[in-house]
Amino acid sequence: LEGNVTRLGRFANYLRAIIPHPDVSLTEMVAKAIGQLALCEGTYTAEYVEFEIKRALEWLGGNEHKKLAAVLILRELAIHTPTLFYQPFQQSFDNIFTAVRDPKPLIRERAVSALRACLRLVAERENKETVNTRYYELAYKEAVSSLMEGSSTKDKSANLGRDDRIHGSLLIINELIMNSAFPDESVREELVEEHESDDVL
Numbered sequence: 001l002e003g004n005v006t007r008l009g010r011f012a013n014y015l016r017a018i019i020p021h022p023d024v025s026l027t028e029m030v031a032k033a034i035g036q037l038a039l040c041e042g043t044y045t046a047e048y049v050e051f052e053i054k055r056a057l058e059w060l061g062g063n064e065h066k067k068l069a070a071v072l073i074l075r076e077l078a079i080h081t082p083t084l085f086y087q088p089f090q091q092s093f094d095n096i097f098t099a100v101r102d103p104k105p106l107i108r109e110r111a112v113s114a115l116r117a118c119l120r121l122v123a124e125r126e127n128k129e130t131v132n133t134r135y136y137e138l139a140y141k142e143a144v145s146s147l148m149e150g151s152s153t154k155d156k157s158a159n160l161g162r163d164d165r166i167h168g169s170l171l172i173i174n175e176l177i178m179n180s181a182f183p184d185e186s187v188r189e190e191l192v193e194e195h196e197s198d199d200v201l
Contacts, residue, residue, distance in 0.1 A: 020065035035076025
């Protein structure tokens with residue numbers, strides 16, 4: 001067991017040394033590997049996930065390469081380790097909107113994919129009797145605030161133009177709509193993936 005922990009720690013350090021990186025495809029692959037590594041059972045896992053979340057949140061305030069890596073890592077951890085990710089969920093959820101307001105479309109779109117994973121995590125943890133609307137309301141307020149005439153203080157600090165603000169808001173609203181029919185949307189995505197696979201063949 002001790003040997004496995006050592007190997008996992010070494011591999012985790014290899015991955016951490018690669019990003020942030022200007023190559024988008026490489027960053028996406030490393031983020032996926034970080035998510036897969038978090039699936040390993042053991043006492044090391046909780047410490048590993050906590051470290052990666054903390055680092056990702058710090059990177060959200062960095063340059064574009066750090067922001068991209070951050071939202072991709074948060075997305076993978078939300079998908080692969082929902083229980084561990086949910087413990088510091090509030091902080092992760094709040095900070096994702098920093099990247100949604102980024103001037104670069106690529107970062108906005110990847111940030112919204114992380115938001116999607118977070119909203120689905122919320123949906124999976126609630127039932128008809130206990131619906132937690134807090135996160136949906138927060139996301140809606142973030143979207144509406146940027147659609148209001150004149151940019152907000154947050155948008156100004158991010159040097160966000162009108163078109164960028166509208167794009168970010170529409171991305172958030174789209175996720176709220178999709179998440180309201182989460183089971184149906186999951187089926188739709190599976191059908192799309194199957195169709196794309198058939199096209200490749």
